[in-house]
Amino acid sequence: MTRRPLQEPTFLILTALAGSSQHGYGIMTDVGQLSGGRVKLRAGTLYAALDRLASEGLVETEREEVVDGRLRRYYRLTPTGAQRLAAEVERMRAHTAAAASRLKLAGGAA
Amino acid sequence: MSGPGPLEGGYRRLLALYPAEHRRAHEAEMLGVLMTGARTGQRHPGLAESADLIWGALRIGLRPGSHGSPDPHWRDALAAVSVVLPLLALLYFTAHDLLGLAWLRPGNALLAATVQWDLRTLAWWLALTTLVLLRLRRTAALAATAMLIWFALSNAGAPNWSSIDPQQMLIFFALGLEIAALLTSPGPRRGLQILTRKHYALAAVVAVTLGAVLGWLWPSHQAASDAIMITVIAVSMGGMVAASPLSRRIMVLLAALAYYFIVGLVVMPSMVGGPYEYTSGWVGPLRVTLTCLPLAAAIVGLAIMALRSGHQTNPGDGRVASIP
Numbered sequence: 556m557t558r559r560p561l562q563e564p565t566f567l568i569l570t571a572l573a574g575s576s577q578h579g580y581g582i583m584t585d586v587g588q589l590s591g592g593r594v595k596l597r598a599g600t601l602y603a604a605l606d607r608l609a610s611e612g613l614v615e616t617e618r619e620e621v622v623d624g625r626l627r628r629y630y631r632l633t634p635t636g637a638q639r640l641a642a643e644v645e646r647m648r649a650h651t652a653a654a655a656s657r658l659k660l661a662g663g664a665a
Numbered sequence: 666m667s668g669p670g671p672l673e674g675g676y677r678r679l680l681a682l683y684p685a686e687h688r689r690a691h692e693a694e695m696l697g698v699l700m701t702g703a704r705t706g707q708r709h710p711g712l713a714e715s716a717d718l719i720w721g722a723l724r725i726g727l728r729p730g731s732h733g734s735p736d737p738h739w740r741d742a743l744a745a746v747s748v749v750l751p752l753l754a755l756l757y758f759t760a761h762d763l764l765g766l767a768w769l770r771p772g773n774a775l776l777a778a779t780v781q782w783d784l785r786t787l788a789w790w791l792a793l794t795t796l797v798l799l800r801l802r803r804t805a806a807l808a809a810t811a812m813l814i815w816f817a818l819s820n821a822g823a824p825n826w827s828s829i830d831p832q833q834m835l836i837f838f839a840l841g842l843e844i845a846a847l848l849t850s851p852g853p854r855r856g857l858q859i860l861t862r863k864h865y866a867l868a869a870v871v872a873v874t875l876g877a878v879l880g881w882l883w884p885s886h887q888a889a890s891d892a893i894m895i896t897v898i899a900v901s902m903g904g905m906v907a908a909s910p911l912s913r914r915i916m917v918l919l920a921a922l923a924y925y926f927i928v929g930l931v932v933m934p935s936m937v938g939g940p941y942e943y944t945s946g947w948v949g950p951l952r953v954t955l956t957c958l959p960l961a962a963a964i965v966g967l968a969i970m971a972l973r974s975g976h977q978t979n980p981g982d983g984r985v986a987s988i989p
C-alpha cells in the first residue's frame with residue numbers, strides 16, 4: 556500500500572522518540588535540535604500531532620511522573636511507529652540516492 | 666495559597682478551547698509544558714503561541730471521530746446525511762429549476778428572478794455534491810460554510826423580523842446540518858460505504874417529486890400540490906422509521922428540514938402580479954414562532970449538550986499531588 560510521505564514535524568517527532576521515550580517538552584527541544592533550530596515546535600502543534608499519531612497507533616504513553624508538582628507524560632514509539640519511520644527513512648534514502656546519482660551524472664557531463 | 670498567575674490563567678483560557686475529553690487527558694500535561702517553556706517574567710501567552718494553541722484545538726476538535734464527537738451510530742447517521750443532504754438538494758433544485766425554466770414566459774419578471782436565484786443556488790449545491798462524492802470532507806465543509814455566508818449576505822436585507830421566511834430557514838438549517846455532519850462524522854467516505862441503493866432511490870424519488878410538484882403544479886394547483894408534497898414527506902419519513910436503525914437516525918436528522926419545507930408551504934408568499942411584487946404571505950407572531958421553533962430547540966439542545974460536557978469535564982489544575 557502506498558503511504559503519503561510524513562510531514563516534516565511528524566517525521567521529527569517520530570525521530571525524537573526513536574532513541575528513547577520523551578515527555579512533551581523534551582520532544583519540543585529535541586525537534587529543535589534535530590532540525591538545527593529551523594523547526595520550532597509549539598505545544599498546540601505538538602499535542603495535535605501526538606493525538607493523531609496515538610490514534611494511528613504510531614506512538615503511545617509509556618509512563619507518567621510528577622516534577623515540581625506538574626504532570627509529565629512520556630511517549631514512545633510503538634513497533635508500528637518504528638516501522639513507519641523506517642519506511643520513511645528508506646523512501647528518503649532512495650530519493651537522496653537518486654538525486655545524488657543524477658547530480659553526479661550532470662557534473663560528469665559538464 | 667495564591668491562585669494561578671496571569672500567564673497560567675491565560676494558558677488555561679486557551680486550553681479551554683480544546684474538546685472536553687482531550688482536556689481531561691492532556692490539560693495538566695500541556696499546562697506543564699507551556700509553563701516550562703515560558704520565558705522568565707513572561708506574564709501573558711505570546712501571540713504565536715496563542716495562535717498555535719487555537720489552531721491545535723481546531724485540528725483536534727475537527728478531526729473525524731475526535732474526542733467528544735457523537736457515538737458511533739450517530740456518527741454513521743451524520744456521515745450518511747453528509748452525502749444524502751446535498752444530493753437531495755441538488756436533485757430537488759434540478760427538477761424545480763428545469764420545470765421553472767419550462768414555465769418561464771417573457772415578461773414574468775418575478776419568475777425570471779426566482780429561477781435566476783435558484784440557478785445560483787443550484788450551482789452551489791452542484792459544487793458541494795461534487796466535493797462530497799469526491800470524498801473531500803474538509804473542502805466540502807469549507808464550501809458549505811462559504812455557501813452559508815453567501816446565503817446570509819444575500820438575505821441580509823430581509824424586510825423585518827416578523828416576516829422571517831421559513832424557506833430561508835430551511836436553507837440555513839440544511840447548510841448548518843451539512844457542515845455539522847461533515848465535521849463531526851467520518852464524512853462522505855463512510856457515508857458512501859453505508860448508504861444502500863434504497864437510500865439513493867428514496868432520496869431521488871422524494872427530491873424529484875417535491876421539486877417537480879413545486880416547480881410545475883404549484884403555480885396552478887396550490888392546494889393539490891401542498892397535499893402531494895406533505896404526503897410524500899410523511900410517507901417517506903414513516904417508511905424510514907420502519908426501515909432500519911440507520912434510516913431512523915437519518916430521518917431524525919432530516920426532520921427539521923421536512924418541518925421547514927411544510928411550514929414553508931403554509932406561509933408561502935403569493936404573487937399578485939408585477940415585477941417583484943408579492944404579498945409577504947402570512948406575517949405575525951405565529952409565523953415567527955413556527956419559523957424559530959426548531960432554531961430555538963436546536964440552541965437549547967446544543968446548550969444542554971455543552972453544559973453536560975462541561976459537567977463531565979474534570980480537567981486537571983495543572984498541578985498534581987506529589988508522589989511520596
